[in-house]
Structures are given as structure tokens and as C-alpha cells.
């Protein structure tokens with residue numbers, strides 16, 4: 001009889017973390033330990049998530065990525081630490097400082113594998129300074145590689161939900177407009193959060209993913225193809241506006257950085273620049289290994305979605 005693999009999910013009450021937990025709960029050889037910040041939370045949605053986790057047999061442990069002893073306790077007896085955290089807090093930034101605390105605790109506790117909160121494009125193609133979000137992932141990713149622990153980096157391109165949401169500043173469905181920079185002809189990858197969660201559960205139990213960037217995509221398309229998909233599925237024409245060349249976009253980003261001095265203000269533009277340059281494009285997509293997962297194409301997503309509420313987008317706490 002083989003013993004079960006214990007997976008600690010950090011960020012289990014979040015949009016991605018909870019979806020990964022539902023998918024992992026279907027894997028019979030996995031035992032889930034879920035780290036939550038406050039088991040007695042008054043947030044009804046989070047309460048329901050915790051109850052559902054308990055109902056699925058998950059062990060609930062309280063902890064916080066800025067509380068080192070809580071991380072040491074949570075990591076004890078764990079095989080794989082899977083992070084799905086997000087947020088900026090007064091105590092520091094969760095993605096870098098928080099995950100480095102978690103990585104250190106995992107190492108001290110003898111954890112075998114660490115899966116950081118990536119769920120992104122291939123940030124190893126980026127240079128520090130390209131994009132605040134990717135800078136954070138690069139910093140953590142390098143530390144994970146140097147830690148001596150096994151790792152898996154989950155790469156799904158952008159979340160389909162986020163790409164069409166106001167956060168990205170491309171589509172404005174109320175106004176019936178779409179704006180982008182460049183020629184709109186560069187391919188990029190989009191995957192829904194549910195599909196990313198299902199593939200992540202596969203990555204956890206599939207030894208082929210150890211020490212790799214695990215790349216999956218629900219769809220691969222260009223900006224012009226995404227606009228055409230929307231118009232075709234919804235039967236509505238959008239007013240399309242090209243805002244300028246990619247050099248114009250670079251200038252816009254530098255000017256805005258100097259003027260606004262809030263790093264997050266340029267992140268959507270930095271993401272658009274990365275996508276339009278093909279930086280971060282996934283080149284080793286392994287969907288075919290998991291034929292039982294039928295990922296949602298952009299057309300299928302648009303056909304079943306009316307609300308573009310930014311699901312899965314980073315939020316401050």
C-alpha cells in the first residue's frame with residue numbers, strides 16, 4: 001500500500017487556491033492540509049470555503065506567511081507545499097517576502113517539493129524591471145531553484161477571465177470599445193482559472209512535472225483574433241482603437257512611472273507590452289498529456305459568460 005502525499009495549500013480560501021483544492025480532492029493519493037488565516041472568519045464566503053474544505057477531508061491549519069512559527073507547524077509532515085497566495089499587506093509583500101518565508105519553513109521542515117504562486121506567463125523569459133508582477137515571480141522562482149527543493153512552476157499564460165476584465169484595460173464592453181498597442185498580431189496564451197486549477201492538480205501528482213515549468217493553455221490567440229472571437233460569439237461589433245506602436249507603449253510606461261510613482265499603475269500596460277512582444281509565450285504546452293481535461297476555449301468562455309467582473313485578479317486585502 002502506498003502512503004498518501006500530503007499537500008499543504010497556502011491561500012486555500014482564495015479564488016485559485018480553493019479551485020485547486022477542489023481539483024486535488026479528487027486525487028485519491030493526496031491528503032490536503034489547508035492553511036487558512038482565520039478559521040473563525042466572519043466573511044461568509046470564506047467560511048463556506050473552509051466548511052467545504054473540511055467536508056472534503058482537508059486538515060485545516062491556521063497560519064500566516066508573516067508568522068514563521070505558524071509556517072513551521074503547517075509544513076511539518078508535508079510532502080509538497082503549493083502556494084496560491086496573493087496580496088499586498090502592511091507587513092510586507094505577500095508574494096516575495098511571504099513566499100520566501102514559506103520556502104524557508106518548507107526547507108526547515110524537510111518538505112520535498114515547492115510550487116510557488118505563479119499561474120502566469122513564462123516569466124523566466126523576462127528581465128527584472130520588465131513588469132512588477134513578473135519581477136516578483138522571478139525573484140521567488142530563482143530562490144526556489146536555488147533552495148535545493150524540488151519544484152514545479154505552473155504556467156498558464158493569462159487567466160481568460162482577467163484578460164477580458166476591466167483590470168487589463170483592453171476591453172470596455174459597456175462602451176463597446178477595445179483598445180490595444182502594437183499590431184495585434186502576436187500570439188499569447190489564455191486559460192480559465194478552473195482549467196488552471198485542474199491542470200495544477202495533475203501537476204501535483206505527475207512526477208514528470210518535477211523540476212520543470214509546467215505549461216498549459218486553454219487557448220492561444222492574437223489580440224485581433226480575441227476581438228474577432230468576441231464579435232462572432234456575441235454578435236456585436238466593437239469599436240477598435242490602436243493606441244500606438246510598442247515603442248509608444250514603452251514611452252507611455254516610462255512617463256507614467258515617473259509621473260504617478262505608484263508601481264501598480266503601470267502593471268496592466270506592462271502585461272500588454274509583454275504579451276505584444278511575445279515575451280512570456282509558452283513554448284512547451286503539455287495539455288496533450290491530460291486528454292481527460294477539455295480546456296475552455298476563448299469562444300466557449302465568451303459564449304457562457306456575461307459578467308466581466310475581474311475574477312481572479314489580484315486584490316489588496
Ligand SMILES: NC(=O)c1ccc[n+]([C@@H]2O[C@H](COP(=O)([O-])OP(=O)(O)OC[C@H]3O[C@@H](n4cnc5c(N)ncnc54)[C@H](OP(=O)(O)O)[C@@H]3O)[C@@H](O)[C@H]2O)c1
Nearest residue numbers: 011013014015016037064065085086117119158159312313
Ligand atoms: N495569470 C493571470 O492572469 C493571473 C490573474 C490573477 C491572479 N493571478 C495569480 O493567481 C494567484 C492567486 O490569485 P487569486 O486571485 O486566487 O488571489 P485571492 O483570491 O486574493 O486569494 C489570495 C489568498 O492568499 C491568502 N493570503 C493573503 N495574505 C496571506 C497571508 N499573509 N498569509 C497567508 N495567506 C494569505 C488569502 O487568504 P485570506 O482568505 O485570509 O485573505 C487567500 O486565500 C496569484 O499568484 C496571482 O498573482 C494570475
